[in-house]
Amino acid sequence: MKASYAKPFFVAALIILADQIIKIWVRTHMYLGEEIKFLGNRGMLHYTENNGMAFGMELGGEIGKLVLTLFRIVAVIAIGYGLVHLIKHKYHRGLIMNVALILAGAVGNIIDSTFYGVIYKYAPLFHGRVVDMFYFPLISGHFPKWFPVxxxxxxxxxxPVFNLADSAISVGVILILIYQKRYFKQEEPEVSSPNSEVVEE
Known part of the structure; x- marks a missing residue:
């Protein structure tokens, strides 16, 4: 693998590894619903599992779970192909690294939903639950009675309670949206005007 390919995939691999280490530690050292506070009531590990998408969103039923997992696998293949395309055609390095973050996050959660059910013996292949643990209830209060809805x-x-994979996806997407003009800037060729050159006789 060429050096230009190695760095983004190496970063993705590190994120996937870190994500799985955290998830396995949480699953083997905490009980479901347990909290370990490291920022008082404003930041903690809160062990939870979900059947669905990032930040606990879900599709209903066993069929919805299977469809979501298969969709994730297809999406990862597409993202991986897209990343190779971006590297091959020398796109902006920032864009390449952000796509690598998205790929890492998608793979991290696919591992859970595809294999955890079988590894921990609670569900068949493709029906595992995603492990979440980071919880930051920074602000809490009550909406005034006059507030709509x-x-x-x-x-x-x-x-939402989330994991490192969710964070990688979110950071990658947000940075692409913020810097999209820089990432997708097209170099326009200079067009010389008819009078720009002096013809010597």
Missing amino acids: WGGEDFVFFR
């Missing part, structure tokens, strides 16, 4: 209800920011 949620008036009088409690709110927490940031409510």
Whole structure:
């Protein structure tokens, strides 16, 4: 593998490895629902599992779970192919690294949903649950009664529990959106005007 290919895939591999180490540690050292606080009530490990997408979103039923896992696998293949294409055609290095982050996050969660059910003996292949653990309820309070829709209800920011793979996907996508003009800037060839050259007789 050429050096230009090695760095983004090496970064992706490190993220996948770190993600799995954290998940395996949480699953083997914590019970479901247990919390280990490291920033008081504002930051903690909160062991939970979900059947669906990033940040705990789900598709219903066993069929929905299977469809989601298969979709993830297809998506990872497409992202991997896209990453190779970007490297081969010398796209912006920032874009390449951000796509590598997205690839790493997708692979990290696919490992859970594809193999964890079999490894930990609670579900068949493709029906595993994704392990989440990072929880940062930074702000909590109540919506005022006059507030539309949620008036009088409690709110927490940031409510979702997530993992390192989710973070990698989010960072990659957000940075691509922020720097898209830089990443996809097209170099326009200079067009010389008819009068730009002096013809000597």
